[in-house]
Amino acid sequence: ASVAAARYGKDNVRVYKVEKDPATGVQTVTEMTVTVLLEGAIDVSYTKADNSVVVATDSMKNTVYIKAKEHPVTPPELFASYLGTHFIEKYPHITTANIKVVTHRWTRMTIDGKPHPHSFYRDGNETRNVEAVIQKGKGIDIRSGIVGLLVLKSTGSQFHGFVRDEYTTLPEVWDRILSTDVDCGWSWNTFSGMSAVEQAVPKFDKAWEDARSITMKTFAEEDSPSVQNTMYKMCGAILEAVPEVETVDYSLPNKHYFEIDLSWHKGTKNTGKDAEVYAPQSGPNGLIQLTVARS
Numbered sequence: 690a691s692v693a694a695a696r697y698g699k700d701n702v703r704v705y706k707v708e709k710d711p712a713t714g715v716q717t718v719t720e721m722t723v724t725v726l727l728e729g730a731i732d733v734s735y736t737k738a739d740n741s742v743v744v745a746t747d748s749m750k751n752t753v754y755i756k757a758k759e760h761p762v763t764p765p766e767l768f769a770s771y772l773g774t775h776f777i778e779k780y781p782h783i784t785t786a787n788i789k790v791v792t793h794r795w796t797r798m799t800i801d802g803k804p805h806p807h808s809f810y811r812d813g814n815e816t817r818n819v820e821a822v823i824q825k826g827k828g829i830d831i832r833s834g835i836v837g838l839l840v841l842k843s844t845g846s847q848f849h850g851f852v853r854d855e856y857t858t859l860p861e862v863w864d865r866i867l868s869t870d871v872d873c874g875w876s877w878n879t880f881s882g883m884s885a886v887e888q889a890v891p892k893f894d895k896a897w898e899d900a901r902s903i904t905m906k907t908f909a910e911e912d913s914p915s916v917q918n919t920m921y922k923m924c925g926a927i928l929e930a931v932p933e934v935e936t937v938d939y940s941l942p943n944k945h946y947f948e949i950d951l952s953w954h955k956g957t958k959n960t961g962k963d964a965e966v967y968a969p970q971s972g973p974n975g976l977i978q979l980t981v982a983r984s
């Protein structure tokens with residue numbers, strides 16, 4: 690037997706950082722959950738119980754906090770790159786750092802029409818995510834993403850013309866509810882190193898804003914013939930908006946809302962064009978996945 694693959698590290702490292710502007714008194718907060726997984730010449734720690742190659746995961750956790758103190762924690766693409774680069778530069782036997790940063794939403798409160806200087810609310814379960822792979826001598830690969838953006842439209846969605854055979858019961862529909870929980874990612878051309886990432890910093894926030902607004906605009910405005918076609922259009926629009934991105938991917942659950950026939954009660958009409966009361970379904974759900982490349 691031989692080691693085919695190995696990586697280890699610390700998961701669920703929760704970090705909060707506050708930035709205080711002394712001139713205005715305005716404080717800005719960032720909360721993220723970080724995962725560090727390292728690869729390299731570590732096999733003997735598994736096969737020979739040789740811990741001399743082990744950077745303790747506890748030390749990795751400590752390093753996350755130190756680097757969060759020393760460096761900006763936004764944009765998450767920059768912080769993930771700093772953190773991963775630290776590990777492969779500090780420990781010669783560590784050749785790959787896999788860093789995941791999940792940024793949670795603390796949206797600034799608006800009180801009496803004015804942004805409050807130091808009060809925020811958790812604006813949904815949506816997160817802004819980054820997965821960075823920093824490889825010694827091979828640069829930095831970054832996939833940015835949006836997870837947990839739960840959306841619904843009450844009409845403007847269709848699904849018909851699909852295979853009909855002895856297994857099919859689903860009726861064709863020209864007007865349906867569409868709801869999904871967006872898991873979207875965009876992968877950047879490989880960065881040669883930290884300086885290339887630093888130069889790209891203005892592009893990361895803009896790309897996230899573009900991806901988020903394109904997702905919602907396309908979802909809202911398309912009279913969707915299927916999840917498949919609508920997500921394909923989202924991918925194309927993001928590729929057009931962000932030249933430095935080489936692929937865009939979506940994984941979209943189709944969160945079904947079933948019509949309820951109420952005709953048993955005094956002939957109540959509640960199906961088709963009369964449908965108003967529906968049964969939201971927890972499962973099963975459709976799951977539609979796609980990756981679109983620029984070339």
Ligand SMILES: O=c1[nH]c(=O)c2nn[nH]c2[nH]1
Pocket residue numbers: 848859914915916917943975
């Ligand atoms: O948009 C849809 N795509 C599908 O593949 C599918 N299958 N059932 N309902 C569906 N809706």
